[in-house]
Amino acid sequence: MKSVLLTAALLSISAAMYAGKYQNFKVSTYIRAQDVARMDDEKFLKSTWETVSSQVDLDKIYLETHRDAFTVPEKTLNKVKKFFLSKGLEVGGGITFTRSEPTDFETYSYARENERQLVKEISEFTARHFDDFILDDFFFIDLKNDDEIAAKGSKSWTEYRLRLMADAGKELVVNPAKAVNPKVKVIIKYPNWYDHFHGLGFNLEEEPLYFDGLWTGTETRDPASAQHLQNYLSYNIIRYFDNIAPGRNGGGWVDAGGINMSMDRYAEQLHLTMLARTPEIILWNYMQLAEVKITPQMRAPWQDAGGNSFRYDEMVAPFKKDGKTITPTTMARFAQETLRQTDKLVGNLGNPIGLVSYKPYHSSGEDFLQNYLGMIGLPMDMHPKWKDNRQQILLTEQAAKDEQIVEKMKEQLRKGGDVIITTGLLKAIKDKLADICELYCGDLKAIVNDFGFSGKSERDFIIPQVKYFTNDAWEVVSAGRPLTGGVSGYPILLRDTYSKGMLFVLTIPDDFGNLYDYPAGALNIIRRAMSKDVGAYIEGPSKVALFPYDNKTLVVENFNDTPVSVRVIINGKADSLRNLLTGELLKPADLPRPQGFFGRNRFYGYAEGATAFDVSLPAHSYIGLGY
Numbered sequence: 001m002k003s004v005l006l007t008a009a010l011l012s013i014s015a016a017m018y019a020g021k022y023q024n025f026k027v028s029t030y031i032r033a034q035d036v037a038r039m040d041d042e043k044f045l046k047s048t049w050e051t052v053s054s055q056v057d058l059d060k061i062y063l064e065t066h067r068d069a070f071t072v073p074e075k076t077l078n079k080v081k082k083f084f085l086s087k088g089l090e091v092g093g094g095i096t097f098t099r100s101e102p103t104d105f106e107t108y109s110y111a112r113e114n115e116r117q118l119v120k121e122i123s124e125f126t127a128r129h130f131d132d133f134i135l136d137d138f139f140f141i142d143l144k145n146d147d148e149i150a151a152k153g154s155k156s157w158t159e160y161r162l163r164l165m166a167d168a169g170k171e172l173v174v175n176p177a178k179a180v181n182p183k184v185k186v187i188i189k190y191p192n193w194y195d196h197f198h199g200l201g202f203n204l205e206e207e208p209l210y211f212d213g214l215w216t217g218t219e220t221r222d223p224a225s226a227q228h229l230q231n232y233l234s235y236n237i238i239r240y241f242d243n244i245a246p247g248r249n250g251g252g253w254v255d256a257g258g259i260n261m262s263m264d265r266y267a268e269q270l271h272l273t274m275l276a277r278t279p280e281i282i283l284w285n286y287m288q289l290a291e292v293k294i295t296p297q298m299r300a301p302w303q304d305a306g307g308n309s310f311r312y313d314e315m316v317a318p319f320k321k322d323g324k325t326i327t328p329t330t331m332a333r334f335a336q337e338t339l340r341q342t343d344k345l346v347g348n349l350g351n352p353i354g355l356v357s358y359k360p361y362h363s364s365g366e367d368f369l370q371n372y373l374g375m376i377g378l379p380m381d382m383h384p385k386w387k388d389n390r391q392q393i394l395l396t397e398q399a400a401k402d403e404q405i406v407e408k409m410k411e412q413l414r415k416g417g418d419v420i421i422t423t424g425l426l427k428a429i430k431d432k433l434a435d436i437c438e439l440y441c442g443d444l445k446a447i448v449n450d451f452g453f454s455g456k457s458e459r460d461f462i463i464p465q466v467k468y469f470t471n472d473a474w475e476v477v478s479a480g481r482p483l484t485g486g487v488s489g490y491p492i493l494l495r496d497t498y499s500k501g502m503l504f505v506l507t508i509p510d511d512f513g514n515l516y517d518y519p520a521g522a523l524n525i526i527r528r529a530m531s532k533d534v535g536a537y538i539e540g541p542s543k544v545a546l547f548p549y550d551n552k553t554l555v556v557e558n559f560n561d562t563p564v565s566v567r568v569i570i571n572g573k574a575d576s577l578r579n580l581l582t583g584e585l586l587k588p589a590d591l592p593r594p595q596g597f598f599g600r601n602r603f604y605g606y607a608e609g610a611t612a613f614d615v616s617l618p619a620h621s622y623i624g625l626g627y
Contacts, residue, residue: 020059021057021058021059022057022059022339022340022343023343023347024274024343024346024347025251025274025278025279025280025281025339025343025346026059026060026251026279026280026281027056027057027058027059027060027280027281027283027335027339028058028059028060028061028062028090028251028280028281028282028283029052029058029060029061029062029282029283029284029285029286029289030061030062030064030094030134030136030282030283030284030285030286031061031062031063031064031080031285031286031287032064032067032096032285032286032287033064033065033066033067033068033070033071033072033096034067034068034070035285035286035287036063036064036065036072036076036077036080037070037072037073037076039076039079039080039083040073040075040076040079040080045080045083048286048287048290049083049087051289051290051329051330051332052286052289052290052330052332053087054321054324054326055289055326055328055329055330055332055333055336056283056289056332056333056335056336057336058089059089059090059280060089060090060091060092060280061084061089061090061091061092061286062091062092062093062094062133062134062282063077063080063081063084063091063092063093063094063130064093064094064095064096064136065077065093065094065095065122065125065126065129065133066095066096066097066122066125066126067095067096067098067101067136068096068098068099068100068101069098069099069100071122071125074125074129077129078129081129091130092130092131092132092133092134093126093127093129093130093132093133093134094126094133094134094135094136095122095123095126095133095134095135095136096135096136096137096138097119097122097135097138097139098138101138104142105138105142106142106143107138107140107141107142107143108141109141109143109145109147109148110141110164110165110168110172111145111147111148111150111151111164112147116168116172119168119172119173120171120172120173120176123172123173123174123176123177123186124176124177124179124180126177127176127177127178127180127181127184127186128180128181130184131181131183131184131185132184132185132186132187132212133177133184133185133186133187134187134188134189134215135173135186135187135188135189136189137189137190137191137217139165139169139173139188139202140161140165140197140200140201140202141161141164141165141200141201142200144157148160151164157199158198158199158362161198161199161200161201162198162201162203162362164201165201165202165203165207166201166203166206166207169188169203169207169210169211170210173186174186174210174211174212185212185213186211186212187211187212187213187214187215187250188207188208188211188213188214188215189214189215189216189217189253190202190204190214190215190216190217190241191217192217192218192219192220192227192229192233192237193227193229194237194240194241195364195367195368195398196364196367197362198361198362198364203362204244204361204362204384205361205362205384208244208245208248212248213245213248213249213250214241214244214245214248214249214250215249215250215251215252215253215282216237216238216241216249216251216252216253216278217237217252217253218233218234218235218237218238218252218253218254218269218272218273219234219253219254219255219257219258219269219284220233220234220258220269221255221257221258221265221269222257222258222260222261222265225257229368229371230368230371230372230374230375231268231269231272231371231375231545231559232272232371232372232374232375232380232545233368233371234252234254234268234269234272234273235272235273235275235276235374235545235547236370236371236374236380236382238252238273238276238278239276239352239354239380239381239382240359240382240383240384242276242278243381243382243383243384244384249278250278250279250280251273251278251279251280251281251282252273252274252276252278252280252281252282253281253282253284254266254269254270254273254281254282254283254284255284255285255288256284256288256292256331259292259298259331259334260297261300262298262299262300262620263298263299263300263310263312263315263334264300264302264308264310264312264620266331266334266335266338267310267334267338268310268557268559268620270283270335270338270339270342271310271338271341271342271622272557274339274342274343274346275342275346275349275352275547275555276352277346277349277351277352281339283332283335288331289330289331289332289335290330290332291330292330292331293329293330293331294316294328294329294330294331294333294334298312298334299312299313300312300561300619300620301561302561302562302618302619302620305563305618305619306618307618307621308618308619308620308621309341309618309620309621309622310337310338310341310620310621314337315328315333315334315337316328316333344581345555345580345581345624348553348580348624348626349549349551349553349555349580349624350549350550350551350552350553351549351550351551352381352547352548352549352550353379353381353533353534353548353549353550354379354380354381354533354534354548355378355379355380355381355392355393355394355420355530355531355533355534356381356382356383356387356390356392356393356394356533357370357380357381357382357383357393357394357395357396358382358383358385358386358387358393358394358395358398358399358402359382359383359384359396359398359399360384360385360398360399360401360402361384361401362401363398363399363400363401363402364397364398364401365396365397365398365400365401365424365425365428366396366397366398366422366424366425366508366512368512369396369422369424369508369512370382370394370396372512372513372515372516373394373515374545375515375516375542375543375545375559376515376516376518376523376526376527376542376543377523377527377537377538377540377542377544377545377546378526378527378530378546379534379545379546379547379548380394386402386408390412390417390533391417391418391532391533392417392418392419392420392530392532392533393412393417393418393419393420394420394421394422394530395409395419395420395421395422395425396421396422396424396425397422397424397425397427397428398425399421399425400425400428400429405429405432406429406432406433406435406436409421409433409436409503410435410436410498410499412501413436413498413499413500413501413502413503414498414499414500414501415500415501416499416500416501417501418501418502418503418504418532419501419502419503419504420503420504420505420506420530421433421503421504421505421506422505422506422507422508423441423463423464423466423505423506423507423508424508426439426441426466426505427441427442427464436496436498436503437468437472437473437496437498437503438468438469438472439466439467439468439473439494439496439505440466440467440468441464441465441466441467441505442464442465442467444464444465445462445463445464445465445510446462446463446464446465446479446480446481446488446490447460447461447462447481448460448461448462448463448479448480448481448483448490449461449479449481449482450479450480450481450482450483450484450486451477451478451479451483451492451518451519451521451522452478452479452480452483452484452489453521454477454519454521454522454524454525455519455520455521455522456519457517457518457519458517459517460481461509461510461511461514461517462509462510462511462514463479463490463492463507463508463509463510463514464507464508464510465490466490466491466494466505466507468491468494468496472496473494473495473496474494474495474496475489475491475492475493475494476491476492476493476494476495476504476525476529476603477491477492477493477522477525477526478490478491478492479492479522490507491505491507492506492507492518492522492526493505493506493507493522493525493526493529494507495603504529504530506526515542516542516543517542518542520539520540520541520542523539523540523541523542524539524540525603525604527539528569528603528606529603531569531571532571534546534548535548535552535570535571535572536548536554536568536569536570536571536627537568537569537571538556538566538567538568538569539566539567539569540564540565540566540567541560541564543558543559543560544556544557544558544559544560544564544566544617545557545559551626552626552627553580553624553625553626553627554568554624554625554626555622555623555624555625556568556615556617556622556623556625557617557621557622558617558618558619558620558621558622559620560619560620561619561620562619563616563617563618563619564616564617565614565615565616565617566614566615566616566617567589567612567613567614567615568612568613568614568615568625569606569610569611569612570610570611570612570613570627571607571609571610572607572609572610572611573609573611574588574611574613574627575588576588576627577613577625577626577627578625578626578627579623579624579625580624580625580626581624586613586614586615586625587613588611588612588613589612589613589614590612591606591610591611591612613625
């Protein structure tokens, strides 16, 4: 009997350890090499751990061995590793192959034999100490020194770098690491600027095939900073990398960037990363968790209205842990509360779905556009390969990289599916596209602010002019300045037919940010037209995103600084919508049916049997719903 009880107890302990401190994912952090070296000072090691561990629960920690031409002494590395293992954490390794981050992120030169040898030795050193390690953002090359120029020869920089780094990953990192530790898992972490990867040698086509896994940079920070990344990228990039390497994308990676805007901006990045159903998140980095102090400036004005999803006042309030009263002092507390809250939600969600967008490997054009489209309520599902058996597929200018793109479009249309192209792609393949429909988008521009019965924008902005043959193609949404009572108008959403299918052209403003200026009435029609594979869409203003899942659940999130009212439309019968966190049931709202001409046009009316639900969302807040 005693042995049975002991076995049961051991199984219980094992299950608890396997489950970790969260129900649906692991939470980890990463310590830079220079900070690992500082931890040779036992006082520093223990004091930082006390600060961090008192405010956020961690499952794993990654100890970096090398960064900026510095390698952690082996004795120190072993000491620090032993300390964190004693705290019950999993411990992995990390490497950053930089010579000098302050000097424009200067990388090693992979055309120089002595530097190649150094990279190999660092990989071997790290593999001797860890059974898994991550390469931080910088396994690319940004140098154009004389050695690299000579090695490049007549190739383009992109061609040269893609081949160079794909080979270097095998020859200098993975193979040497496994030679000294056959059990080691070598993981490459890709940063957030995915649309520019190929230009610096990140090879998304080949590297995921031989690295043991990949990680995803989901830091969107402040959109006003150098990269100008939109909030939605924190979700969208995870989904893209999931589709590149199914089952091998280990997690997301968020830093403190953007916390200057407010606590909410940091919390949103964590939350969106986990909405993609990734298994782990790294809070970059340990010293930020220990040293980025909570300040009153992190409390945004919209917190005064109350009811927000992320509640500053509750996060900074004293709390009990292990019998002690703790007053939060650093951003670690924001991470803990956001992830605990998100953990309760994501366990209810299925697998993410969305409107498939085909982005071939190493393609350029309309960079990061899918993130702007996500911010106007179109759920994105980016793929590096063409997807068959979809009712709809979205093609941006990036799709021009595929020389067979028009033939693939024809096949989709012959099957009765829809193809949605942007004005960027229309310009790129105009002559080839003429075999499907004769449309033209050149250098002519229009200034618009009036969308007719679909509403008006609050500012003027510039769009490309799309030209077409009357009665061969039809405008679904139009705009002018003015359009109502004006003298001219231009397509915002255009439709044409081919075989059994429908071709749409979506007009993209010169400044992608002006998509947020499209009035709600115009956005509603665009969302409705592009919801076939999703089964639901939203009506309301821009900067409200929809995250649908394959188990009839969805999340609606408001990124505006003000409250919004949103209508959720289910393309079918639904008796109610259930709040996934509170259990509250929402009852259907009345659906008015457009009359006259508009009632005969399916783009302006609701689908037969559709069900609507009204939802109110405070600023920077979300709701999870099931039907």
